[in-house]
Amino acid sequence: MDITRGINPLGLLSIHRDSRRQNDYSYQLSESRSESDVGRGPQIRMLWVQVRQGLLLFCSGFFSVQAVALPLDPARLASELKMNPQTIRVRLSGLGRVMTIKGEHLALSLAKRPDLGNVQSEEWIIDCKRSLIHEPSTQKSRQIPRSGILIESLSGVLSLNQRNFRDQLVVYPKELLSPYDESVRNNSECLVVNHIDLERYLESVVNGEFNSQWAEAAVEAQIIAARTYALFQMTEMRKDKGRVFDVESTQKDQVYLGLDRVDSKASELVAKTKGMILVPRFGKNEPIKAFYHASCGGRTITPEKVWGASFKGFGKGVRCPFCYGSPSYLWDYRLSFHELEKKIWNGISKDSLNRKFWPEVYRSNPNRWYLKSVVARGDRPKAIKMPIGALIAEAQAGQTADLDQGHIKELHFEFLDREDIGNTLKVKMDAYAARNWIDPSRLKSTWYEIMTKGRSILFRGKGSGHGVGMCQWGAKNMGEKGFTRDQILLHYYPGVKIARISK
DSSP: OOOOSSSSSOOOOOOOOOTTHHHHHHHHHHHTSOGGGTTOHHHHHHHHHHHHHHHHHHHHHHHOSSOOBOSSOGGGOSOOOOOSTTEEEEEEOOOOSEEEEEEEEEEEEESSOGGGOOEEEEEEEEETTTTEEEETTTTEEEEOOTTOEEEEEEEEEEEETTEEEEEEEEEEOGGGGTTTOGGGGGOOOOEEEEEEEHHHHHHHHHHHHSOTTSOHHHHHHHHHHHHHHHHHHHHHHTTSTTOOOSEESSTTSOOOOOGGGOOHHHHHHHHHTTTEEEEESSSOOOOOOOOEESBOSSBOBOHHHHHSOOOTTOOOOOBOOSSTTOTTSEEEEEEEHHHHHHHHHHHHHHOTTTGGGSOHHHHTOGGGEEEEEEEEEEOOOOOOOOOTTTOOHHHHTSOOOOOSSOOEEEEEEEEEESSOTTOEEEEEEEHHHHHHHHOTTTSOOSOEEEEEETTEEEEEEEOBSOOBSEEHHHHHHHHHTTOOHHHHHHHHOTTEEEEEOOO
């Protein structure tokens, strides 16, 4: 079943490159000498000498290192940039200004032309601030081209700043971040993308986003949601031909920490659910954007409530009595008005998308304005029926959150003009955007009340995350109570059905 134009067909068979890879490679080379080559040996040898000389000149000119091309047929080099339905492109974050990449027989080539050949070294050092690649043994450096540099190891594993990753790394100069990250002017990191098999990626997401030791039904449900989300992103991001990654490795998309977080249980459950995704109950069989979050606080909400946009598969929010008692079920966060003002100034300087909420008269001179008050505005939620077949009496008997107060839609700020005390400025800001500006790790959701005392403000809230889709702590407890994988998924995604991608 082909489920979308962007990924067609979607046969997600894992391609494992293990310790036998080099032997397999040699087999391919010997196989290439077929009977049709008989009688053309001298011509082939002469052609290969010419190609090899060209490669040596190319490599020495580009990298300025004393390196030789690998003695292999250039048409069958290990370095082939993987861009297919099995491969997801993950932008890695938090790597710092200087990166050290190590591995067994590291092969380095131009990302867009790996067919031209590669050079070998055991170690490469990347200076991201100056967009340079350095080969320690020769002390030679060259600029990283805008098209990027492809690095992989014949063992299939690379060490990047002592973190292990599989398959391929592509390093782009930091200037290429500008379409995605306005802070690039002050950012000394490179744009580093891990091209990796989708199923291998999921093996790492298991312990990055949740825990492989949870009840199997809960983990399987989470894996299916994560696979669905990844496929949706792969489809959408590749509509932009200039974009070089599909997902972030952080909570912006899904937490991915590479090979170091993979264990045998994660691999087993990923294989058990291979090819399983969520699609709309009605309409085209294509992956939904399967949002999930840490803890809903007692009820989930629709994407429209958070982002003002609709997504297939989300017809309504659902009650969730399962996350009660989770670490972020109830929380408080206190800060001063001055601290809040500094967070607003920081958000304006870094977030071009959401600074539109703030008028130019404030942006041009924030020190002119004195924060007088902050008020939260939200909707009172409608009553939500318990989904048939997804809840049992035992769960219904559990404690649930108070639903009298809903998620906050907007924060209203009022300022006094220090130059003219009679002049005031009122600003309305989307609550989800404001949460990201203030501190999403402490202002854990948009389900809260505000209390002020003097020049300090207290946020008292419930849940952690945006509140859309699967509640991870709720899913964990559902699994422990004996719910099946399918019951968990259909409870949190009431507008979907479970499908399997064709092979």
